Amino acid sequence: MSKYEEDYIRYIYSRIEQGEHLVKITDIANVFGYTKQSVIEMIKKMESRGYVKYIPYKGVDITEEGRKIGSRMVRVHRLWEIFLVNELGMKWDEIDDEAHLLEHATSPLLESKLYTYLGKPEYCPHGNPIPDEDGEATYITYMTLDQVTANTTFIVKMVKDEPSLLKYLKQNGVNIGTTLYIQSILAYDGMIHGIIDGQDFYMSKESAKLVSGIIVKREKG
Known part of the structure; x- marks a missing residue:
């Protein structure tokens, strides 16, 4: 799976986990800076691989397989955010891009070691829940x-x-x-x-x- 596919899946997963029924193509295009047509082409490619389900003129849903990948990407990203703040002293407005780079290079073994090292945290520095090892996360509506x-x-x-x-x-x-x-x-x-x-x-x-x-x-x- 390419880095770009992982980015798409993480974004779609995050939106749906926070309560959205479908993610609009326009929203995806705006976030990643691509044209709607190029986004649709990527989504169709991902749909053929079983990661998402595209409903024309309505939006994109995530499949169970996509959900597994998305939850892991979110989990790893937020674990690295904690590490960057707690261990390296970075500010919470500096960590997103760095965590994004690290999440793509993190093996399951490193993920497990990092989770244990950090004390099995439940929330990232911005207050977002960290999915557990089974991909489950509790989103509280504040x-x-x-x-x-x-x-x-x-x-x-x-x-x-x-x-x-x-x-x-x-x-x-x-x-x-x-x-x-x-x-x-x-x-x-x-x-x-x-x-x-x-x-x-x-x-x-x-x-x-x-x-x-x-x-x-x-x-x-």
């Missing part, structure tokens, strides 16, 4: 930050893996497990004004959609 009202205490549990967002969050002291008090939300555009350890924190409504977590306290406003 509330996104843009849905939170003022006078609410919110704990960050998961963040979308986008470098610019991760860098901004890190600069403002936001990490997985950070407690954020939502002081106010601007009526005009949904801008969030929060407080973290006594410091002001601001985030647009669109960016807030990429930060997920749980409410631990809601006060009267």
Whole structure:
């Protein structure tokens, strides 16, 4: 299997595991920077090998065989992300590309050794679950930050893996497990004004959609 096929499968698997029924060809083309026609050709090739199922004008589903491959790619990728952060001291906005390179060169033996060495972790640095050795992962549906009202205490549990967002969050002291008090939300555009350890924190409504977590306290406003 080529590196490109593995990338396609990992992306399709990730989208479906998070609740999508079918993955649109347009979305795949946008993510990888290919034309829709070239994506369709690759998908048809992968379908002939039993990895995916293509439904014209609707999207792409993943087969059981594709799911096995996809879960392993996601698992290895997230294990390397933990290694890069914990062992090499890299920042969480720097690790995605490096983990991507490493995942393609990781043998099953190295994968097993890495998993044990890291203490059999359940979540990556961005809060995403790591599939177990059987490919099973539990995805928890959290509330996104843009849905939170003022006078609410919110704990960050998961963040979308986008470098610019991760860098901004890190600069403002936001990490997985950070407690954020939502002081106010601007009526005009949904801008969030929060407080973290006594410091002001601001985030647009669109960016807030990429930060997920749980409410631990809601006060009267």
